Amino acid sequence: MTDAAAAQPLIRRTAHLDMDAFYASVECLRYPQLKGLPMVIGGARRSEDDLLERVRRARPGREWTARHLAEIPVDCFARLKDYTGRGVITTATYAARQFGVGSAMGLMKAARLCPQAILLPVDFDEYRRFSRLFKAVIADIAPVMEDRGVDEVYIDFTHVPGGQRAGGRALARLIQKSIFEATGLSCSIGVAPNKLLAKMASEFNKPNGISILYEADLQPRIWPLPCRKINGIGPKADARLQSHGIRTIGELAARDEAWLVAHFGKSYGAWLHAAAWGRDERPVVTESEPVSMSRETTFERDLHAVHDRAELGAIFTRLAERVAADLQRKGYAGKTIGIKLRYDDFRIATRDATVADYTQDARRIRQVAGQCLKRVPLDKRLRLLGVRVGNLVRLGADGGLLLPAAAQAPAASAADREPELF
DNA sequence: TCTGGGGTCCTAGGACCC
């Protein structure tokens, strides 16, 4: 390090990286013929060979296998208008958004707006594969990286070579380029003094953009934005702020902290004030332990606890088995077991119970969850059922010792039957 | 024919203990 460099103190630089239209972009690597078309991903349960079946029928006389995906004619893909059933959009391409279609919208509603849009099922395994790929590229360059889901990360640039140059722009460019070379995917990066500002900055210049933010940019570039742009202000808080005439972050910053605390509570009020002033001390966290694991499912039609008891019981058992499998695969056990249900009117009820021993056993989870179900009103129809295990501990190599005796006992013949709902 | 699935964190009351 030169004397000049030693004299120059390091400035904290935090980056937020956001993959551009991640799911749709991954699908376009597989199906390049879909690039630029209105396309929606979501809803349908994955049926692996559905598309190949269609193309074999529509274009007989040649071989169609997984190696020929890029050659499948566009007219062989499923259209939104042909979809029947429940489900929401996970991703819509820009071409589809122009029709007013957007994520979280019901597929049936979307089909009215853009019937010709191509509908692809969600393929989480494939998205996870690309997620691991691009994160490995980043970790190679800048090891202090925080996972924020399948298509987002925070990166601490502060101590990375080049991380201080041009406010982080040089390093951001290197990361962008390396990800593109390894995956063919583009991303947007914001670099700022902290995570809060970096997250907002990464949205400034999409797609394939880089935005550099300094503290002096707070007033001209952040304050004009609507409060909703702050990560942590959702629809409810935004509506409450608006009811007080606060629409922009600047208007939020203009309020006294004491006033915000009086109206939004000690913790949230103080946080709102700090956020509006661009203050955020949270570090980039590279490791974290899961708090809970859950599985839930929305039924194809609403089910009644009495009339559809057998069907509901089978689904319940399958959910418990899936959570147990997740726990076992990842090496965790938990002692708080709970259920979640959504009634046909969309109200949600949860119940949970904490047991003495940590478990990762499907039958034990199913049994405790069944007791939870007894404590909740079951007169109305249900549209969703979920099973959750919380209070997790990681199991070591000798983790089997943590399992309760019930899990170690072999199944009695009675336990092989579908258990009662409760 | 609206409205997925998998998470985290916070709040608030009650039980229970010191």
Add this chain to the structure above:
DNA sequence: TCTGGGGTCCTAGGACCC
């Protein structure tokens, strides 16, 4: 008998995020 804390754990619901 009454009064007063603090701390932790448990449970239910809700806001928010990807």
